[in-house]
Amino acid sequence: MDRWTEFQVFVKIAEERSMTRAAEVLNSSTSGVSRQLTNLESRLGVRLIQRSTRQLSLTDEGERLYGQARDLLSTWEEAEANVSLGSHAPTGRLRVGASLSFSLLHLIPAVRHFRARYPQMAVEIVSSNRYYDIIENGLDLAIRLRRVEADSSITIRRIAETRRLLAASPDYLERRGVPQHPDDLLSHDLILYSLADNWNDLLFTKGADSVKVAVDGGLIMNDGQLICEAARTGLGIVAQPTYILQADLDAGRLVRVLDDWDLPRLTMNIAYPSKYFVPLRTRLFIDFLVEDFRRNGFEERWTA
Known part of the structure; x- marks a missing residue:
């Protein structure tokens, strides 16, 4: 079993917290997914995931590897997307976190225009008035009303100030x-x-x-x-x-x-995980939202 597949399987198990669900997503069997995880752990000489009859949980070593492996896979996917961008429309699913008010008033209208431009991309809106952990919840980006992020691995891009x-x-x-x-x-x-x-x-x-x-x-x-x-x-x-x-x-x-x-006053930012390569879907939506805010003159209206 090649190392790349082992990493893919491990990341999916970590995200799903279930071998059965990971197998379904990967279109594989549960026994095959379990075997690949065992091979990876044997090769590295460490336990990455604690198994029990009720749940799975990452060990400390698993947590460290998960973050690095996830970014590695994302970078590889981004490299492939960049190569094929000239001949293929962007695809995939974008997960965006935002408050209920922002989702209703500004995100849904923006998504309507975004999907008209990129109809093969899907957008999942994760709405909550509490700030989700972007990485733990698998968000591509989130709209936040705060100047800084406590997590140094998160990058922010300012889009507007509001009174x-x-x-x-x-x-x-x-x-x-x-x-x-x-x-x-x-x-x-x-x-x-x-x-x-x-x-x-x-x-x-x-x-x-x-x-x-x-x-x-x-x-x-x-x-x-x-x-x-x-x-x-x-x-x-x-x-x-x-x-x-x-x-x-x-x-x-x-x-x-x-x-x-x-x-x-409050600063409205787009927050997203820092990577050497930001996924294409994320870059496209960030640029689109920044331009949408500029074109509509939201900051000028909100600070008047």
């Missing part, structure tokens, strides 16, 4: 009045996003002045779309990124509050 705004429905402001200063928020109902950093501390700046307001939400939620719906029905004032509020602001369903004060 965080306070907004409320006209009905709410008519009933409760319009705040004139950040301290006025203490007498208002707030709808807060529980997954934000320091979600119950709002730091406002205006010129040389700064005000920090410790707030407690009348409603606390973990999804931007739920928060906007609550605001539209007049339940309080929200603090959300402009890209989430823009459509409601444009339609007059929500109105800006304390717009002359700034909350800390």
Whole structure:
């Protein structure tokens, strides 16, 4: 059995955490997959995967080899793709991680145009308001609202900056009045996003002045779309990124509050695993999304 096939089998077992599922993906038999893993372990002289009747898990040696073998296989696939690019349309499946709000408002429209350009490519959207580990979850890239990544193996490419705004429905402001200063928020109902950093501390700046307001939400939620719906029905004032509020602001369903004060701005990045060769599917989508944002002038609208 050649070494290349052994690595392919090992990587697939590590990803699937099951020899049976790995065999199905590879169109092989479970016994054949098991035999190739055993050959690899015998040749290296180490146990790579712990087997039990209930589950498989990587050993420390297996974890180290998995990362290197995965990148090696990806580099080889990329080299083949680059050679054939001139005569073949790009194919394969792209896995993209993003929040529910970004997926609904911007990712799905972008994917529609992307697939019109590359119809033989499939896109899998993995939506979550918590940040998935990109490598562990097999993502090709993810859209993140943070300046840096804790994992040094992750590369980021900035695509936009966005303000965080306070907004409320006209009905709410008519009933409760319009705040004139950040301290006025203490007498208002707030709808807060529980997954934000320091979600119950709002730091406002205006010129040389700064005000920090410790707030407690009348409603606390973990999804931007739920928060906007609550605001539209007049339940309080929200603090959300402009890209989430823009459509409601444009339609007059929500109105800006304390717009002359700034909350800390957010940087929107594309994050992807660092490799000498970034897979073709990833490079194509990153370039497409950057151009889509530039063409639509999103940053100019979101920072106004």
